[in-house]
Amino acid sequence: MYQFELSKWNSAQAFQRENRFKIRVWLFIITICCCVYTPLTLINYASGLYVICAFNVAFIVSLLTTGTFVYLTKEEPPALVVLITLVTLVFSATIPIYFMGITGALWCHPIIAAVFFVLPWRVAFFTNTAIFSFACAFCIMVLEPKLSIRIITSLVATYLLVGFFSARIRRIQRQLREASNVDPMTGAYNRRLLPDMLQDSFSKLKYDQESSVIAVFDLDYFKHINDNRGHAAGDLAIIEMVEEIKSNTRNVDNVYRLGGDEILLHLRDIGEAEGYRLVSKLVVILGNNEVIGTSSSAGLASLSSDINGVDEWLHRADVALYKAKEYGRNRVVAWRPELESMTLQ
Template sequence: MSIDWPDELGPARLETTVMNYCGWTTVAVVFGFVVYRFLTGDPFGALINAIIVVLLVSTILLGRIPRFKPQALIAFGSIITASCLMSALLVSPNGLLWTYLVLWINFLVLPRSVAIVLNLLVTVILAANVWLFDDLLQHISWITVAVLISGFSLVFTNELKAQRRMLSQLATLDPLTGAGNRRLLQRDLERAIAENRRARRDSTLMVLDLDHFKHINDNHGHEAGDQVLEQFVTMVRKTLRTEDGLYRLGGEEFVVLLRDMDPQTAQTNLRELHERLSGRVDSPEGPLRFSAGAATLVTGENWSQWLARADRALYQAKNEGRDRLVMS
């Protein structure tokens, strides 16, 4: 199962926010320079600034299209890097002041390797143009500060990404078993429904409940029960495809999302899957068996209706004697 990110913690969420905030702010400021340079008789400088404005606006608007966000972020970093160089080399040495901001932003919006390359390029090119600096001390000071900012930005963004990854796991994964939690289940079910509406892709849901699991906790303790749950999740996950999902609803109840599985395939394969998996994990009370209910998505259902239908099939399986699968 591929681990998804919550929308508010997604890998591109911070990057997109930085691009939008810094991008629009830069557009407003640079547009002011366009007007100023034009009015003060510097049409070449005004043209350079105008080109920067057009490129930034185009990139920010491209980033509003979800499938183009990664490309827009790369383009944004490249544009602000090129703009920094053009401002310093073609317009005014005052463009050096923009360098520090660009070095920082690149690490926030770009993949680490790309940011390192662009920042190194900016630093080397500008440092090589000694005429930009008033004296040797200013030259050395600028290089030192540029290197320090790049180093600090690299360390900071690495730590930030690690923290975001940890927060994502806390928000979407069950801490004991590593299976997805209910929040991730709801989002994946909603996406499966959207795929069904858009591309007629069928998906099947299977709800599992471990039979007589309470006896393990009562007779051998919760630690033994936790170990059994972890072993069960490991066993089920090895059986699933990478596009499938495994989630823990709570206690000893789990949900499996099987993408691209139509009703006919589900009827044939899920009973065989149940027979292969039930009893494969050993527990202090003997082979661990489970009851299951399955339901293929019906057009017009929402995620809770779909889950409820599979859940009703599960309870039918339990009422009929457990250790069996019922299709809804």
């Protein structure tokens, strides 16, 4: 099942391929709906069912508007356009029951199933609840009682069964995504999420003037721990390092394991001066931890308007970490332009 989450568009360069896939899926859905609804609309028009035809046309126009917006802007469609599309979908799926009886009710079942599997769960729930409610009301109004009960019972079965299985599949997908985004040894996020998370900070700096800081930590003489105390002790030192960083930072801050003993801390909505004080405090805490058994160094880089993308931001933190090691370890170095020329020499 492909879960088309309208509210979760990725903006980082590393995820542009996934964005293109989501756009293709969205356009494919629009194409299928238009191909199905267009001949039905023509048939309804020829049969004199102008009310049904009007709702079908409204649904097709809203779909095409949404598709054009997505294709041209490569962004999620506006909430108002999505709302209009869903409202027209509800009535185009249920109004035929009033005018056509049982023949019009047949389309409700595949539409309910498609909505559950295509749209986000909350949107699908409210949309299908509306479709189910209107369909039941029209069935009671125009069908004889025994036939009405049969149709309503089949709609209940479709609603509950498809809703249950789509919810279970979504839950499994969510668990798999969470497992793929977390380092199994430390519980920190892995590199997979990092580009998109950092890109989000670029957007907040642009629109909300929210500053952010990243700091890359590295244990000093980590190789000595593995050589003298064994790899189990090295793993334990990394686990303890992540735990100390997590417990001494805020819930809005994120911790990532880049590889080995290299840990990245993403501090949100914080300036460089405050970020430097916090990272310096963490270096002291890590150095005093007996389980870790060694000091650490950190390179810090704050987000600014002159940074051209996530890669350059990470590069600045790496350069600062390199200089912290060069200056004697067990310290924090914040990136400055002059560090680049000193590194190149």
